[in-house]
Amino acid sequence: GAVVSQHPSWVICKSGTSVKIECRSLDFQATTMFWYRQFPKQSLMLMATSNEGSKATYEQGVEKDKFLINHASLTLSTLTVTSAHPEDSSFYICSARDFDRAPLHFGNGTRLTVT
Amino acid sequence: GQQVMQIPQYQHVQEGEDFTTYCNSSTTLSNIQWYKQRPGGHPVFLIQLVKSGEVKKQKRLTFQFGEAKKNSSLHITATQTTDVGTYFCAGRLYYKLVFGAGTILRVKS
Numbered sequence: 001g002a003v004v005s006q007h008p009s010w011v012i013c014k015s016g017t018s019v020k021i022e023c024r025s026l027d028f029q030a031t032t033m034f035w036y037r038q039f040p041k042q043s044l045m046l047m048a049t050s051n052e053g054s055k056a057t058y059e060q061g062v063e064k065d066k067f068l069i070n071h072a073s074l075t076l077s078t079l080t081v082t083s084a085h086p087e088d089s090s091f092y093i094c095s096a097r098d099f100d101r102a103p104l105h106f107g108n109g110t111r112l113t114v115t
Numbered sequence: 116g117q118q119v120m121q122i123p124q125y126q127h128v129q130e131g132e133d134f135t136t137y138c139n140s141s142t143t144l145s146n147i148q149w150y151k152q153r154p155g156g157h158p159v160f161l162i163q164l165v166k167s168g169e170v171k172k173q174k175r176l177t178f179q180f181g182e183a184k185k186n187s188s189l190h191i192t193a194t195q196t197t198d199v200g201t202y203f204c205a206g207r208l209y210y211k212l213v214f215g216a217g218t219i220l221r222v223k224s
Contacts, residue, residue: 034211034212036214043121043214044203044214046211093158104160106159108156108157
């Protein structure tokens with residue numbers, strides 16, 4: 001089945017630094033990738049939709065200058081949390097699909113802790 | 116804001132009892148998908164419903180899509196301890212998938 005690899009699985013960083021999270025589709029080409037944020041015991045909140053070769057579409061309330069998304073190829077999307085603060089600590093999950101209306105395949109997620 | 120409502124938020128059942136979670140949308144959905152997330156894990160796709168009134172079964176799980184394509188349910192018959200986790204519905208609204216809040220299922224053995 002389709003596999004999405006997300007790296008790193010966890011990261012601890014100091015306030016003010018930037019963190020990059022990678023999301024790769026291993027055995028299919030992902031025309032669209034999605035980035036979600038999940039708080040403990042809560043649902044997945046869509047942050048942005050990433051399309052290969054074009055600018056990401058951000059959801060209302062998500063700062064695009066803070067959460068930089070790059071979808072450089074059909075198999076790789078990256079999320080960079082810039083100038084991280086403790087309130088950015090969360091579980092970030094990417095997902096990908098290979099064609100429109102296909103089910104999503106999720107990465108394992110990245111636990112970000114900002115100290 | 117949240118456009119797909121899911122209830123209940125939490126359910127604790129005795130092993131062998133049935134379980135149902137419901138999703139409602141104020142907007143007609145193109146399709147609805149169901150995912151299961153085990154504690155500490157990531158969401159895993161279970162099924163997709165597309166047609167009005169569609170019913171699909173996977174062993175002890177029964178999924179329904181309402182006639183108006185605005186609501187859906189997941190029913191588990193005779194729950195087992197392996198069923199524990201959070202069940203999310205996700206409705207297709209235009210180009211994106213909007214997740215419900217999820218229902219946390221705990222099963223007492």
